Amino acid sequence: TFVLDQAKAEAAFAAKRVINGRESMTFNLLPLKYQWAYDLYRTMKANHWEPEDIPMGKDIEQWRDEKALSDVERWIIRMGIGYFSAAEGIVGDNIQHVVRELVTAPELKLVLGRHAHEENIHADSLLYMIASLGINPHECEAMFEDVPTIVRKNEFVTRVSRDLRRELDLTQADNKKLLAKNIFVFGQCMEGTQFYGLFGMILSLYRQNKFPGIGQMFRYTLRDESNHIEVFRNLFMDLVDENREIWTPEFKEELRGFMREAIDLEKEFIRDCLPVNSIGLSAEDFLTYIDFIADRRLESCGLAPLNAGVKNPLPWLAEMMDIKKEQNFFEGRVTEYQKASSLTVASDDEL
Amino acid sequence: TFVLDQAKAEAAFAAKRVINGRESMTFNLLPLKYQWAYDLYRTMKANHWEPEDIPMGKDIEQWRDEKALSDVERWIIRMGIGYFSAAEGIVGDNIQHVVRELVTAPELKLVLGRHAHEENIHADSLLYMIASLGINPHECEAMFEDVPTIVRKNEFVTRVSRDLRRELDLTQADNKKLLAKNIFVFGQCMEGTQFYGLFGMILSLYRQNKFPGIGQMFRYTLRDESNHIEVFRNLFMDLVDENREIWTPEFKEELRGFMREAIDLEKEFIRDCLPVNSIGLSAEDFLTYIDFIADRRLESCGLAPLNAGVKNPLPWLAEMMDIKKEQNFFEGRVTEYQKASSLTVASDDEL
Numbered sequence: 001t002f003v004l005d006q007a008k009a010e011a012a013f014a015a016k017r018v019i020n021g022r023e024s025m026t027f028n029l030l031p032l033k034y035q036w037a038y039d040l041y042r043t044m045k046a047n048h049w050e051p052e053d054i055p056m057g058k059d060i061e062q063w064r065d066e067k068a069l070s071d072v073e074r075w076i077i078r079m080g081i082g083y084f085s086a087a088e089g090i091v092g093d094n095i096q097h098v099v100r101e102l103v104t105a106p107e108l109k110l111v112l113g114r115h116a117h118e119e120n121i122h123a124d125s126l127l128y129m130i131a132s133l134g135i136n137p138h139e140c141e142a143m144f145e146d147v148p149t150i151v152r153k154n155e156f157v158t159r160v161s162r163d164l165r166r167e168l169d170l171t172q173a174d175n176k177k178l179l180a181k182n183i184f185v186f187g188q189c190m191e192g193t194q195f196y197g198l199f200g201m202i203l204s205l206y207r208q209n210k211f212p213g214i215g216q217m218f219r220y221t222l223r224d225e226s227n228h229i230e231v232f233r234n235l236f237m238d239l240v241d242e243n244r245e246i247w248t249p250e251f252k253e254e255l256r257g258f259m260r261e262a263i264d265l266e267k268e269f270i271r272d273c274l275p276v277n278s279i280g281l282s283a284e285d286f287l288t289y290i291d292f293i294a295d296r297r298l299e300s301c302g303l304a305p306l307n308a309g310v311k312n313p314l315p316w317l318a319e320m321m322d323i324k325k326e327q328n329f330f331e332g333r334v335t336e337y338q339k340a341s342s343l344t345v346a347s348d349d350e351l
Numbered sequence: 352t353f354v355l356d357q358a359k360a361e362a363a364f365a366a367k368r369v370i371n372g373r374e375s376m377t378f379n380l381l382p383l384k385y386q387w388a389y390d391l392y393r394t395m396k397a398n399h400w401e402p403e404d405i406p407m408g409k410d411i412e413q414w415r416d417e418k419a420l421s422d423v424e425r426w427i428i429r430m431g432i433g434y435f436s437a438a439e440g441i442v443g444d445n446i447q448h449v450v451r452e453l454v455t456a457p458e459l460k461l462v463l464g465r466h467a468h469e470e471n472i473h474a475d476s477l478l479y480m481i482a483s484l485g486i487n488p489h490e491c492e493a494m495f496e497d498v499p500t501i502v503r504k505n506e507f508v509t510r511v512s513r514d515l516r517r518e519l520d521l522t523q524a525d526n527k528k529l530l531a532k533n534i535f536v537f538g539q540c541m542e543g544t545q546f547y548g549l550f551g552m553i554l555s556l557y558r559q560n561k562f563p564g565i566g567q568m569f570r571y572t573l574r575d576e577s578n579h580i581e582v583f584r585n586l587f588m589d590l591v592d593e594n595r596e597i598w599t600p601e602f603k604e605e606l607r608g609f610m611r612e613a614i615d616l617e618k619e620f621i622r623d624c625l626p627v628n629s630i631g632l633s634a635e636d637f638l639t640y641i642d643f644i645a646d647r648r649l650e651s652c653g654l655a656p657l658n659a660g661v662k663n664p665l666p667w668l669a670e671m672m673d674i675k676k677e678q679n680f681f682e683g684r685v686t687e688y689q690k691a692s693s694l695t696v697a698s699d700d701e702l
């Protein structure tokens with residue numbers, strides 16, 4: 001048997017950091033330093049769902065019926081599947097090959113692993129939608145290359161990912177900023193803002209009983225996203241907190257500039273999705289919604305809003321998130337994964 | 352709307368490869384080229400479990416009762432928790448930061464993501480064991496540094512991981528071999544062989560109704576491992592198949608040499624775990640078992656065995672894997688995650 005060196009072990013704990021922490025081969029979760037990471041890990045696993053739990057019969061019927069849907073409605077579904085097929089993959093790659101590789105504390109790696117896993121589930125759910133509706137599998141990829149507003153949204157995020165794909169000296173303030181930018185852009189600009197145009201449109205169709213299976217999957221996805229945004233927000237705040245030298249007025253302005261760019265790209269994209277207004281789908285409302293949600297993200301990270309005072313034009317979207325309320329609405333087995341004690345629901349002002 | 356270029360899309364499909372495939376930002380799972388990857392993904396998710404589903408009351412009672420257990424039995428539990436706390440983290444890092452980054456086909460990334468996720472669950476289950484038994488959380492890390500046979504096992508695998516942690520030119524045969532070696536060593540030598548000494552010892556205690564909660568978690572872990580071994584075996588076989596130039600007699604001998612080294616390290620480790628024989632725990636049986644299981648791994652990859660003709664001294668270990676049979680044994684909610692249609696059980700000769 002060996003003798004435990006208590007002092008050495010406690011020093012190892014004290015050396016836990018978001019970045020530049022002590023590197024150890026042991027996945028020493030305990031004692032937890034970043035309690036929020038383990039708490040979110042537990043919330044996320046309590047929300048576990050799998051796509052095949054959701055019946056797609058009605059969606060298939062509507063998709064095949066030429067009179068059941070307008071061209072705009074079909075177009076929104078194609079855009080949703082096409083955009084997220086790229087976006088979920090990009091987010092998963094960034095977590096696994098960039099952020100998780102640079103972060104040092106094991107409990108942060110744990111929650112990032114769960115985050116990446118949920119991107120996997122989302123990719124699998126898109127595959128399930130494509131297969132159910134009988135969409136040509138090559139179409140999504142072609143869409144990515146041929147719809148300029150999708151290409152621009154994806155280029156925006158991969159730009160802040162690319163520079164980090166090599167081993168960086170994270171003791172340098174400039175490199176710390178690169179990572180902080182990445183975490184801000186992926187969590188708050190992309191998942192936190194640029195996902196919400198399509199979430200709103202697809203859930204607006206769902207409210208009208210169009211694509212109930214796809215709508216349900218996007219409700220679960222949206223609930224997952226609210227945790228992803230929170231993971232990246234906490235990570236960002238702790239990174240800044242432990243590296244105060246990067247938190248300059250210039251850097252704050254730079255981050256606000258990224259959000260401004262994200263909003264512009266999302267608005268162009270929304271105009272592509274909704275070339276004409278459709279029943280229950282007002283392009284103007286979605287554009288305003290993006291301004292509203294972007295400000296919530298900025299404020300949650302201690303940054304000044306870009307459009308102070310803008311009101312939420314889609315309050316029903318918050319209700320859509322309250323999945324528990326309707327847990328018996330679908331006959332699937334989804335709710336079995338949910339443990340009532342830890343099921344969380346986003347509050348209105350997060351939406 | 353855009354016009355779909357069918358020819359371009361089909362060419363993109365044809366360019367799917369294990370490595371050096373077409374890089375695309377789209378996570379284009381369909382059409383599936385590596386069907387086994389998606390099938391295993393489905394099997395793995397049907398086996399979903401979470402540690403807190405397993406009651407630990409009996410284990411805690413036994414751990415606190417000075418007379419209930421021998422020193423050797425307590426030592427095995429400490430070694431199990433200490434070794435796997437390091438090992439599961441190392442495997443998860445290797446998948447996410449090495450293998451998944453180099454592999455190009457999305458369905459391979461999907462199953463590797465699930466694999467990494469299960470390492471997360473295993474790490475979380477170890478945390479649950481440590482917290483339940485009230486083991487000093489620093490002890491596991493100290494163990495990793497102070498028990499030489501654990502250090503040597505971990506150094507063995509990180510050696511084949513380290514060289515791959517930068518962007519490699521994978522058109523070079525030598526670099527292809529580095530990756531193939533990594534996949535073989537992690538899947539067949541580490542998860543496939545070096546995990547089995549402790550699996551055998553802990554499940555041997557479980558057979559005697561010692562540590563029923565820990566034993567149950569290791570049964571689920573073992574079932575997961577059998578899928579991990581299969582993921583890495585298929586990945587290895589397809590990599591070799593698409594890059595025949597690396598499959599030389601010298602390379603085959605090199606791989607067998609790695610397995611020889613893995614066996615030696617595991618045998619030293621078993622001797623550390625079992626300094627004296629204990630009831631139902633014969634060191635000699637576990638040593639022979641390692642020779643037996645190592646040969647199964649070699650043969651499954653088209654390599655000649657090292658100890659042809661050696662018999663399985665622990666046939667009961669195969670029965671332990673048949674979790675479905677006893678699905679009502681524990682009152683937990685575990686079986687709810689399991690969909691009967693896809694529950695798989697390892698066949699005897701895999702063990």
Ligand SMILES: [Ca+2]
Pocket residue numbers: 091119191224225228
């Ligand atoms: Ca996400």
Ligand SMILES: [Ca+2]
Pocket residue numbers: 442470542575576579
């Ligand atoms: Ca494993």
